Amino acid sequence: MSDIFPKWTNKLPLMAGVVGAVLGVSVLAGITYYFTPKYTRVGYQPKQPVAFSHAIHAGQIGLDCRYCHNGVEKAWFSNIPAAATCMNCHSQVKKDSDKLQLVRDSFASGQSIPWVQIHKTPDYVYFNHSVHVNRGVSCVHCHGEIQKMDEVRHEKPLSMSFCLDCHRDPAAFVRPNELVTKLDWKNEGFDGKKAVHDWKVQPGQSCSTCHR
Amino acid sequence: MRKFLAYFLTFWALAVVAVVGVAGLRGSTSRKPPLEFFSDMDHQPKLRPQTTAKFAGFADGMSSRLPVPGTVARGSAFEASEFNTGKKADGSFVDAMPVPVNAALVARGRERFAIYCAPCHGAAGDGNGVTTKFGMAAVAKFHDERIIKMGDGEIYNTIANGKNLMLPYGDKLDPQDRWAVVAYVRALQLSRLGKKEEIPDAVRATLK
Numbered sequence: 308m309s310d311i312f313p314k315w316t317n318k319l320p321l322m323a324g325v326v327g328a329v330l331g332v333s334v335l336a337g338i339t340y341y342f343t344p345k346y347t348r349v350g351y352q353p354k355q356p357v358a359f360s361h362a363i364h365a366g367q368i369g370l371d372c373r374y375c376h377n378g379v380e381k382a383w384f385s386n387i388p389a390a391a392t393c394m395n396c397h398s399q400v401k402k403d404s405d406k407l408q409l410v411r412d413s414f415a416s417g418q419s420i421p422w423v424q425i426h427k428t429p430d431y432v433y434f435n436h437s438v439h440v441n442r443g444v445s446c447v448h449c450h451g452e453i454q455k456m457d458e459v460r461h462e463k464p465l466s467m468s469f470c471l472d473c474h475r476d477p478a479a480f481v482r483p484n485e486l487v488t489k490l491d492w493k494n495e496g497f498d499g500k501k502a503v504h505d506w507k508v509q510p511g512q513s514c515s516t517c518h519r
Numbered sequence: 520m521r522k523f524l525a526y527f528l529t530f531w532a533l534a535v536v537a538v539v540g541v542a543g544l545r546g547s548t549s550r551k552p553p554l555e556f557f558s559d560m561d562h563q564p565k566l567r568p569q570t571t572a573k574f575a576g577f578a579d580g581m582s583s584r585l586p587v588p589g590t591v592a593r594g595s596a597f598e599a600s601e602f603n604t605g606k607k608a609d610g611s612f613v614d615a616m617p618v619p620v621n622a623a624l625v626a627r628g629r630e631r632f633a634i635y636c637a638p639c640h641g642a643a644g645d646g647n648g649v650t651t652k653f654g655m656a657a658v659a660k661f662h663d664e665r666i667i668k669m670g671d672g673e674i675y676n677t678i679a680n681g682k683n684l685m686l687p688y689g690d691k692l693d694p695q696d697r698w699a700v701v702a703y704v705r706a707l708q709l710s711r712l713g714k715k716e717e718i719p720d721a722v723r724a725t726l727k
Contacts, residue, residue: 350546
């Protein structure tokens with residue numbers, strides 16, 4: 308009997324245990340780390356058809372976001388401006404620049420510029436810009452410091468837990484409503500708790516708030 | 520056993536390095552669209568604004584459509600009233616705005632002015648906004664006598680339909696907001712036209 312299994316096989320259960328544990332923990336760690344919008348979305352920075360820079364327009368020139376995204380206070384959707392908006396200035400500023408060829412073409416033809424959409428919630432989620440920006444929630448919480456970006460980059464995960472982290476306790480995120488588009492605003496003595504109470508800010512947490 | 524563990528751990532370490540090497544770290548910048556492990560019902564056959572509509576059969580593929588000629592959207596300003604056009608029935612510009620001017624209207628006008636006009640016309644309407652440093656030329660000064668004497672309706676019309684080198688702002692400002700901006704332009708002009716006697720005594724005493 309003694310020769311059928313060599314002696315080392317006595318350690319087989321131990322080896323299997325060690326291998327199983329190490330592999331199991333690694334796979335779990337990998338899934339937690341990678342299978343989340345923090346990995347899949349954050350950092351997405353597609354190449355845009357026109358080399359438009361928020362750092363120049365919103366940062367250096369200091370245009371308000373609503374000069375271009377003028378629907379953001381009124382609609383669920385924050386519009387990308389039409390070429391006519393660009394031509395307000397670029398009919399005179401850098402009017403012969405090659406970088407603006409597509410803008411001029413689009414202005415002449417009415418065909419939209421094929422901007423690549425970066426932020427997008429799944430189609431089963433109901434999102435609304437106007438409820439947020441009219442309640443003192445700034446763009447910066449959901450889009451990062453756009454006014455410093457030459458190319459827009461997906462900064463925040465926009466996952467369900469990201470939304471809920473704020474909906475459960477918005478006090479740290481609200482600011483006076485007229486400062487919503489001042490992305491570099493620093494809170495100096497504004498009492499968010501009081502504002503949430505006084506303005507009766509009550510972001511819903513039930514499923515039907517965002518899945519309807 | 521020891522040897523086996525050594526082999527196994529080497530293999531494991533290589534595998535981890537390979538996975539991290541290929542997949543990268545969280546938050547690293549990527550040109551590729553986000554991965555979707557399970558795409559659930561993320562993409563439903565419905566139209567979203569400003570996208571390319573593949574199924575809808577529009578020749579140009581744009582999901583946001585321009586109004587069909589001869590139609591008006593609900594709630595849009597189509598009536599040829601003084602409020603909507605800034606013009607009287609005979610086509611001349613109205614002199615005084617057809618909305619009550621109060622503090623709320625001017626405050627609204629001030630906010631809208633800062634967003635849509637100040638980049639060119641400057642915060643005080645001097646025609647020296649930030650874009651003039653980059654080549655915007657011929658920007659009007661609101662303190663010119665011609666514009667001070669202009670009827671409210673004509674300024675309204677410039678906002679709604681543009682004038683010469685200035686493109687229209689009617690798509691960004693609805694009629695109520697256009698009047699609000701006109702009210703604020705008037706306030707800016709008045710701020711330079713006031714006389715010393717009009718300042719309340721208490722305030723005048725503090726001025727030097």
